[in-house]
Amino acid sequence: MLSFRTYLLSLFSGVRYLEKAVFNLDYGQLRLVFHALEERKQFIDNAPHLCHALPCMTPCYGWFETVYYWVGLKMYDLVAGRHLLHLSRYYSAQESSELFPTLAQKGKDRSLKGTVVYYDGQMNDSRVNVSLACTAALAGAAVLNHAEVVSLLKEEGTGRIKGARIRDNLSGEEFNTYAKVVVNAGGPFCDSVRKLANKDAKPMICPSSGVHIVLPDYYSPEGMGLIVPKTKDGRVIFMLPWLGRTVAGTTDSSTSITMLPEPHEDEIEFILDAIRDYLNVKVRRVDVLSAWSGIRPLAMDPNAKNTESISRDHVVCEEYPGLVTITGGKWTTYRRWVIVRWRGMTGRTRTCHEPKNPVRHTPFNQKKKCFIFVFC
């Protein structure tokens, strides 16, 4: 049920996760980076018209920082292995200002020593989403838009979930649909679907709001992003070229779950403030052409002993017979979720049905018609 409300532009910026993996000796984070880098390459190979490699510049204002980022980004290259897009490399301050003319050479008590440029991916998420829905329809899935699951249908006696009642939000009409397995991929809303199965279900989503703003094209050059993994007050900030403009972000703060999240003025100021230190152009509030907000579905495994653990990886669980919840994770790794689920449900390891290329093939089984795509 991938939505367009996440407004994702980057196909995995895993540098900070790699840093956490190394410093916290966190295997989970390392696995996330590894999987995401593999999927990033697969995305670009599968849909080169919608996804591409993007060089991203990391500015260094001290020699220690230069060595630190150079080593860190070489490790990022190493973890990517054969899925590497291009090797990262160091550029002098002079070369960097030619590549990124708006990058500040001097700041308060500091001057640019150089930059390390590495490659990440960028994709047009809404168009990839539409492609996936169209591919599913082509493979026989029933795809609905503006439709909402309002209740779950249970088998009498066993209580196993056997389908869902759907409301067409345009006409108001309601109807039942039946399936061998109902997959709850409601993102930040997946707890409300779980509550349809059991009104006492413990929440597993910890929503985090992410705001992006659009600035004029002159803020950044075409074809080069700017990423600061850690600003002086510990924030991650980026500026990416996007459809002839510059997108800057992001925030990561706890929020409540709503269908129409809105960016707040303090969040916009927060982003402007963070990029101001790195640019030689005047960063002004009036330059903000638009701003929007999305909700990251950070997930806790409801069966996990340690409820403190909130992961950026996905969580798949079948707490109620017939209802599988799949949530959390990254857009970049969505294909892997499907494969994990497919293997779990069919008990098969790789088969000829397995979705190698998600834009052209989907795992939706035409004969069993056991999935339904619903967007609301």
Ligand SMILES: Cc1cc2nc3c(=O)[nH]c(=O)nc-3n(C[C@H](O)[C@H](O)[C@H](O)COP(=O)(O)OP(=O)(O)OC[C@H]3O[C@@H](n4cnc5c(N)ncnc54)[C@H](O)[C@@H]3O)c2cc1C
């Ligand atoms: C600001 C921001 C930046 C991000 N940046 C990145 C990034 O750089 N790289 C990356 O890989 N990922 C990124 N993500 C994460 C990524 O977008 C999400 O992990 C991904 O969208 C999750 O997909 P999903 O299908 O689980 O949920 P969603 O995409 O949220 O989709 C859930 C869908 O379920 C629908 N729904 C809810 N309730 C019902 C119901 N009762 N009936 C029917 N439908 C329902 C919703 O309307 C929605 O369409 C970012 C997210 C945000 C918010």
